[in-house]
Structures are given as structure tokens and as C-alpha cells.
Amino acid sequence: MPLRSNRAPASGLGNNNQGTGGRELVVCLVISIALFTVGVRTGDSGPLGAVRGAFQTITAPVRLVGSAISMPFQGLGNIFSNLTADQATLSELQAENDELRSRNAELEEAEQTATRLQGLLDLQNTYDLQSTAAHIISGSSDSWSSTVTIDKGTSSGLSVGMAVTSSSGVIGQTVACGATSSTVLLVTDESSSISAMVQSSRAQGMLNGSAAGEVRLDMIRTDQTVEVGDIVVTSGLGGVFPKGLPLGKVTSVEKNPGSMYYTIVVEPYAHTENAEEVLVITSLTDSQVATSEDVAAADSQETSSSSTSTSEDSATDSSSASGSGSSSGAGSSDNTSSTKSTTSSNATKTGN
């Protein structure tokens, strides 16, 4: 490319040993063409691909350093790139972005599902539950009951009165079973009642739902110890729920003057709006139901409650209310004994 032919060589001496390089050029061009041909024919799988791979491996640290150094300037480069991008490229990128965003949401969903299923699996392993996994497919279809519908029914071995739990805690129990779906009565439903106990003090009572959606732990005597933050678990007395499954946390404890029992509000751990996969506990092992000692402890609790009630009856006129509460408590304790066979009628309304 001799554009400056009028320019004289800077030094004649310097050219003596160099020549024009014509021979070298021919050799280099021949080698270049040979390399080019081999490279195009064999692609990355050929020997040149291996050489290139080795070269790029060796030079990778330099590239990394360069990338780190030029990081602050890359935004500027992107601006130029964006300015020079044509409409087709932008549309293509937009479509790709949409696709990736959708894929990302899908993967996040899959990750959350995997986490939930892992939680259920952990729960199943921890409590050694004989259970069937199911999906919640819909919520309550009416405004007066708190239920959900799951996608498993009698064809999967489910029956009325089975306990249903999510990875975070008990949800409720089945109250109606079709061939391929079942209705689960939630613990928050007004008619739900589950034998429960305070984990720390082992004080036993009944966890009842209410129309307001509030869950209360009833039948806990005021001479027992219950504090805000205590964990409430299933007592296993009903024979439906395994002993020790988490139910919720005590959020308020009130002691009303003249009352034998605390008014305890419990925040359930499980919320069906957050749960999609659940476990239906199909049967219990002997170690999961309440022992005779537990039943005796519950009975003694009620007995002492009754005796206290009786002594108070003689002293005050408010005995009738306490007495009915006491008998109700004893009744539920008896009920738990009678429902160990997981019969449907008991499970539906009176709980365990």
C-alpha cells in the first residue's frame, strides 16, 4: 500500500538486511490458506479447534482482568450498541426477554414447589406418617364454611375423618370424600375441634375454630401455665391426628375473673392460601396415638377441674356454666377415646 511514494526511505542502511519480505509473504500466505482451509473444513472439532481451545484457556486470566477493568465502561458500550441496534434486533431481544421472564417465573414456581414438597417429605419422615400427598384444587365454595378441596379421594384410599397437614402444620380433616376429590374442613371453621395441648406445659385442651376465623384453645384451666408464644400441638387423644403435630402459636392469653378457663387465641401455622400440597394421613401407628398415660393425664386434669368446679359451685352461683364446661371437656376426652377408629361422624363435627 505505497501511498506515499514520494517519501524517501529514512535510512538506506536499515534496509540492507531486510529485503522486501516477498518470499516470507508467499510462505505466510500459503500457510494462512492451508490453515484457513483446514479450519473451515474441520471446524472446532479439528486440531485447530484444540489449539484454539488451549490458547483461550491460557489467555483466560488476561481476559478476566480486562473484563474486570473495563466493567465501568461497559455501560457506555451498551449505549452505543443499543443506539446502533436495528428494529429487528430489538424486537428479537424483546421477545427473548419475554420468554426468559416467563421461563424465570416458571422456574421460580418449580423451585417453590420443590421446597414445599421437601417440607412435606421432611414432615413425613419426622413423624413417620402413613400418608398420601394431594394438591389443594379449590377453596370453599360457600361463605359459611372454611373448607378446601383436594384432588385425592376414595380411589386413592382416602376416607372421611382423615387428618390433613401441610409442611407447616395441621390444616384440618376430611369431611367428605368423592372418588377423585375430598373436602377438608379447616381448623379455622366454626365446627372444627381438635384435641390439642400446649407443648411446654403439656396442658391439654380443645382447639376450636370460630365464625370470625379466630382459633381458640379452650378447656385450659387457669391454674396451668400458658404464655404468649407457646406452641400448640396435637395431643393425639382423638386418634385422628398423630401426637405432636404443630398446630399454631399462642398469640393471647386472657384470664377472665370468675372463669375457670383461660381465653387463649392461637395463630395457626398452616394457612391454606400459602399451601398447595398437603399430606392426608391415612393411618396412625401405635406410637402416634395418645398412650393410656396421656388419656389418664387428661382425665385427671378434667377430674381436678370438676372438683374445683364443684367446690366453686358450692360457693358461688356461677356453677352451672363451669359445670357444663367441665362436662363438655370430659365429653370431648371421652369422644377422643371413642374416635380412635377414625369414624366419620365424630371426625366431621366433634373432631377427635
Place this chain on the structure above:
Amino acid sequence: MRVADKNRDRRDTLILALVCMVCQLALAPNIGIGNGRANFALVFTACVAFNAGGRRGVLAGFFAGLVFDLSTTGPVGLMAGCCAATAYLMGQEGRNRMAGELAASMAEFSIAALIVSLIYHLAMLMVGQSSSLLDVILLRTLPTAFLTIIAFLPFAWYYSRSVGGGSGLSLGGRRRGGGSHLSTRGL
């Protein structure tokens, strides 16, 4: 008269090669306009060809192009051939041509960069690496040539300020008036 040291010339060429290679590997991939990237192999080729030329320029161009080919995803040998041919054409004239001739060096290099970039990208088009001629010219050739010219600017400026013996490739601070115009290579 300052006597050129052949070893020092080699060392200076080596330093220049190293600088250009680092720039090619670390800088060029991260600074781009459109799909264009600066070609420091061509910059190195031009520096050697302008200052030394001849056999040495051709070989330097060939190996610089080979490094470029290995560092990219294009076919090996293409830029090596381009750079060797460019070095041959640029090295036909005298030595130390960059000294005091910034504008002329830049003009000559700009034309060379444009032609090499066009040939390279047309070859890429022919081997199926690209699909559109317009894309090749507007989004690849022109930005690449522009960036390569920009990349050559500091080198041209540096060598335009240096004069003196040897091949003129010295990075050791020989400055205008600091030595003889006569190279003693070959003596």
C-alpha cells in the same frame, strides 16, 4: 551517531507485541461499537511494518494475525494472511516512517484498516459466519475499522514523536532529535 542495538529492537518489538496482545485479549472484547471490535493485531502489524518493514514486518504481521485468529471464533489463518499481506504492502517504503508523520501514518493506516476489515468480514460472509452484506458492511466492517483506527492513534502519536536509529520501535524514550536518522542495522 547512535548505534542501533539489535537485541534492543527485538526487546522493543516483544514489548509492543505484548502490549498489543494484552489489549487484544483484555480491552478489545469489552469495548465495541455495534458488532465492531478493535483489531490490535493490525495495529501491531502496522507499527512493525512502518518502522521495520520487510521480512520482519511480514512475519510479525503473520503471527499477530494468527494470535488474533486464535483469540476469536473466526477461521484460523484468515487474519494471519490479511496482516501478512498488509505488512508487506506497508513495509515497501522506508523505515521509521511514523516518525514525525502522524497524519500521514494515520491516513495510510485508516485505508489499510478499512480494506483489511472489509476483506476479513467478506470472507466471513462467504464461509457462512454472517448472512447479510449490509450487516457485514455497516455493523461489522465500519465499526471495526473505526475502532481499530482509534486504537492505532496512541501508537501513531507515540512513534511520531520518536525518531532515530534502529528500527524505530524503541519504547525506551528516544525522542525527536535524540539520535541519528541513520540506522546502523546490518553494519
